[in-house]
Each structure stands twice: as structure tokens, then as C-alpha cells.
Amino acid sequence: MKTAALFASSCLIAGLFVSAPLSAQETEGENLAAPGAEVTAPTMTAEQATAMAALKAAPVFDGHNDVPFQLRGRFDNQINALDFNDTTGTGETHPAGRVMHTDLARLKTGMVGAQYWSVYVPASLDEPEAVVMTMEQIDVTKRLIARYPETLQLALTADEVESAVREGKIASMIGMEGGHSIGSSLGVLRQMYDLGARYMTLTHSKNTPWADSATDAPQHNGLTDFGRAMIQEMNRIGMQVDLSHVSEKTMMDVLDTAKAPVIFSHSGARAINGHARNVPDSVLARLPENGGVVMVVGLPGFLSEDMRQWYSQRQAEIARLEALYQGQPELVTSRVEKWDAANPDPTATISDMADHIDHIREVAGVEYIGIGGDYDGMPTGPEGMEDVTGYPALFTELARRGYSQVELELIAFHNAMRALREAEKYAASQRGASPIEVLIDRED
Numbered sequence: 062m063k064t065a066a067l068f069a070s071s072c073l074i075a076g077l078f079v080s081a082p083l084s085a086q087e088t089e090g091e092n093l094a095a096p097g098a099e100v101t102a103p104t105m106t107a108e109q110a111t112a113m114a115a116l117k118a119a120p121v122f123d124g125h126n127d128v129p130f131q132l133r134g135r136f137d138n139q140i141n142a143l144d145f146n147d148t149t150g151t152g153e154t155h156p157a158g159r160v161m162h163t164d165l166a167r168l169k170t171g172m173v174g175a176q177y178w179s180v181y182v183p184a185s186l187d188e189p190e191a192v193v194m195t196m197e198q199i200d201v202t203k204r205l206i207a208r209y210p211e212t213l214q215l216a217l218t219a220d221e222v223e224s225a226v227r228e229g230k231i232a233s234m235i236g237m238e239g240g241h242s243i244g245s246s247l248g249v250l251r252q253m254y255d256l257g258a259r260y261m262t263l264t265h266s267k268n269t270p271w272a273d274s275a276t277d278a279p280q281h282n283g284l285t286d287f288g289r290a291m292i293q294e295m296n297r298i299g300m301q302v303d304l305s306h307v308s309e310k311t312m313m314d315v316l317d318t319a320k321a322p323v324i325f326s327h328s329g330a331r332a333i334n335g336h337a338r339n340v341p342d343s344v345l346a347r348l349p350e351n352g353g354v355v356m357v358v359g360l361p362g363f364l365s366e367d368m369r370q371w372y373s374q375r376q377a378e379i380a381r382l383e384a385l386y387q388g389q390p391e392l393v394t395s396r397v398e399k400w401d402a403a404n405p406d407p408t409a410t411i412s413d414m415a416d417h418i419d420h421i422r423e424v425a426g427v428e429y430i431g432i433g434g435d436y437d438g439m440p441t442g443p444e445g446m447e448d449v450t451g452y453p454a455l456f457t458e459l460a461r462r463g464y465s466q467v468e469l470e471l472i473a474f475h476n477a478m479r480a481l482r483e484a485e486k487y488a489a490s491q492r493g494a495s496p497i498e499v500l501i502d503r504e505d
């Protein structure tokens with residue numbers, strides 16, 4: 062589809078939310094103390110004012126948040142006593158003392174208006190076990206949403222996302238992270254849709270029996286024939302195809318097959334950070350014809366190339382020390398500590414994340430960028446956006462780099478909405494088509 066047409070349709074949607082740009086002065090005014098009180102309002106730069114105006118008109122539609130997996134890991138999905146308004150006291154529920162990145166108060170500060178909650182389960186599980194656990198993750202996500210009806214609202218369609226946002230609630234969608242969640246069954250895929258899942262990442266860190274992952278040894282040369290049937294069926298029912306985590310060949314095979322826009326729910330640009338699960342330029346260049354969106358990830362190891370290099374050097378050093386000092390684990394540990402002291406880990410910054418956005422804009426265009434933080438799916442976000450409160454700082458950095466308010470609104474919300482609407486539109490056009498009944502061939 063043509064870029065101009067996409068832009069026009071996103072602007073139509075934009076009309077629902079766009080408010081007049083706030084001037085720096087107007088925005089400052091909101092912070093002014095009562096008359097007579099000492100005025101200590103923080104000053105807002107023009108870039109901050111642009112970012113805040115954009116996010117007020119078009120709040121962040123984030124593609125990936127792993128709170129549900131935190132609920133399993135920290136609370137065994139027993140959440141009746143959890144206060145999700147404020148999770149800053151959750152350090153003691155994590156072995157390394159980490160506090161959750163997400164709660165309702167911080168989502169508000171971060172100006173998040175719509176969230177794809179990930180119902181991830183480990184790719185190491187056998188498929189039938191993964192299916193059961195995925196259903197439990199969908200259940201806990203729905204229970205969490207139901208406990209906060211004044212703040213969260215389950216959204217199953219683009220219209221429902223928009224109406225939740227209009228009411229000032231956080232539209233809550235469900236995404237499955239990995240094809241292992243459907244046990245290689247189109248019947249299970251359809252039932253997961255009926256339970257509310259609206260995207261499926263084709264793989265996680267390992268291959269599925271029908272698609273290659275970016276971080277596993279190639280096994281199928283991309284998609285198998287069954288994998289292609291999977292894409293057709295996902296398009297037919299309106300389940301968004303998520304290409305984060307899949308191999309470059311799988312990305313290409315999907316783009317050859319897909320009839321609706323793909324998403325990358327949490328990915329970066331490989332030209333900026335060479336990690337295998339980031340999106341190469343060859344794929345970015347094909348996004349305008351497909352209409353898909355790369356929702357840019359906040360995970361430091363996928364953002365900063367320095368950090369990726371540092372991590373591989375550390376792994377190499379550990380392997381070297383283990384070979385050198387076999388049977389002496391304490392000596393290895395003390396030498397690794399010494400190495401760590403001499404080689405502090407490089408930090409990823411807001412600027413690193415903005416570099417990925419700049420690059421995708423250069424290669425694909427601003428209509429193909431979204432946001433997919435991966436909060437609560439990583440130890441920490443980049444410096445300055447360690448948790449979900451960080452998005453206004455990112456959008457301020459983009460404004461500083463010259464992005465207009467309209468462009469910021471596309472990146473925050475409207476591009477993701479367009480991809481969702483297009484997927485729904487294609488599914489609506491297929492209502493008369495029969496469900497695909499192909500079974501997986503375990504030999505292919």
C-alpha cells in the first residue's frame with residue numbers, strides 16, 4: 062500500500078485526538094502554585110512542551126510489557142492482595158531485589174494510553190505445557206484488568222482502544238510472545254484469538270516446528286509450508302503477526318506471504334545494534350509496501366552496540382577463566398569480579414533509543430515506527446527511562462532532534478493503530494472464507 066494513503070488514514074484517526082499544541086507558557090501555567098505562594102514551577106523547554114502536547118493528544122500505544130510474567134514469577138499469579146497502583150515496594154519479591162517497572166501511577170506519568178500485555182511463557186517448555194501456561198497468563202492478565210476498571214479496560218478491537226483512550230483509561234490488549242503458545246495447531250490459534258489474544262510473535266528465542274528464530278540454529282530456512290498457512294490463518298482471523306525474535310529469513314518469508322501489516326512488538330534496528338533479533342535494513346525497506354510498524358524496544362543490550370560488545374567480551378572471559386581454572390569455581394568467581402571492576406558495563410541511554418528511531422525513519426519512514434518498551438521483561442530500561450515513566454523524556458529527545466508534534470503523535474500512537482485497523486480490515490474482507498484446516502507435518 063502507498064505511503065500517502067496510509068498517512069491520510071492515520072491523519073483521519075488523528076482527528077479524534079489532536080488538540081492544539083500547547084505552548085511552553087501554557088504548559089508551565091498548569092504547574093504554577095496558588096496565588097500568593099512562592100512560585101517554584103519547573104520551567105519546561107519548548108521541546109518538552111512539544112513532547113507533552115503530542116502525548117496528551119496521542120498517548121503511547123506500547124507494543125510489549127511483561128507484567129503478566131512478573132505476576133507469575135513474583136506472586137504465582139495470586140494477585141488478589143497486590144496493589145497495582147504502586148509496585149515500587151516489590152523489591153523483596155525478586156531474587157536480585159529488582160522493583161517492578163510498571164504500575165498504574167507510573168503508566169500515567171509515562172503517558173501510556175494503550176498497552177499490549179505480553180502473555181509470554183518460556184520457549185523451553187514442551188508445547189502442550191506452553192499452551193496451558195499461556196491460558197493461565199491470559200487469565201491473570203484479564204483478572205488484573207478487571208480489578209482496576211477505573212484505570213484499565215480490556216480492548217479487543219481498534220475501536221475499543223480508541224474509546225478506552227477517549228475515556229482516559231489505559232486500553233489493555235493481549236499479545237502472545239512465541240508460536241510455542243499454540244502447540245503448532247491452527248485450532249489452538251483460533252481459540253487463543255477467542256480468548257482475547259490479538260498478536261502472536263511467531264517465535265521466541267527458539268525455533269518453533271514451523272518458523273526459525275533469530276537466536277537459534279536455522280532449521281527451516283525461514284517459514285515451513287505450515288508456517289505460511291499459519292500466516293494466512295492469522296491474517297484471516299485478524300491476529301497481528303509479530304516478527305520480533307524471528308530470523309531475517311522468517312521476516313522475509315512473512316513479508317512475501319502476509320496480506321496485512323506486520324508488527325515488531327519490541328525490536329531495534331540492526332544497523333545501530335547488530336543483535337540478530339534487531340531488524341535489518343533489507344526488512345525495514347519493505348515496510349512501506351506492507352504497512353507494518355517497528356515498535357522500538359528499550360532493552361539496553363538491543364540498543365547500545367557498546368553494551369552488546371561488552372557482554373560478549375564478558376562471556377568470553379568467563380569461558381577463558383573456566384578453561385584455565387577447572388574445578389576451582391571460587392577462583393573463577395573472584396577473577397570475574399576483578400574483570401567486572403576493571404571493565405564497567407557501558408550504559409544505554411535515551412539517545413541510543415532515539416538513534417534507532419532516527420535510523421528506521423531514514424530507511425522506512427516515520428509512518429513505520431512505534432514504541433515497544435519491553436518493561437518488566439528486562440533488568441532495567443536505558444538511563445533516564447528505567448521504568449514506564451520514561452516515555453516523555455524519549456519524546457522530548459525526539460523533539461530536540463527536530464521531530465514535529467504530528468510525527469511524535471504518529472510514533473506514539475497512530476502508526477500502531479493504523480497497523481491494527483488494517484489487520485482488522487483484511488480480516489473483515491475474509492469473513493466468507495473457510496478456516497484453514499491444514500495439519501502440521503512433523504517431518505517438514
Ligand SMILES: [Zn+2]
Binds near residue numbers: 238305306327438
Ligand atoms: Zn521478547
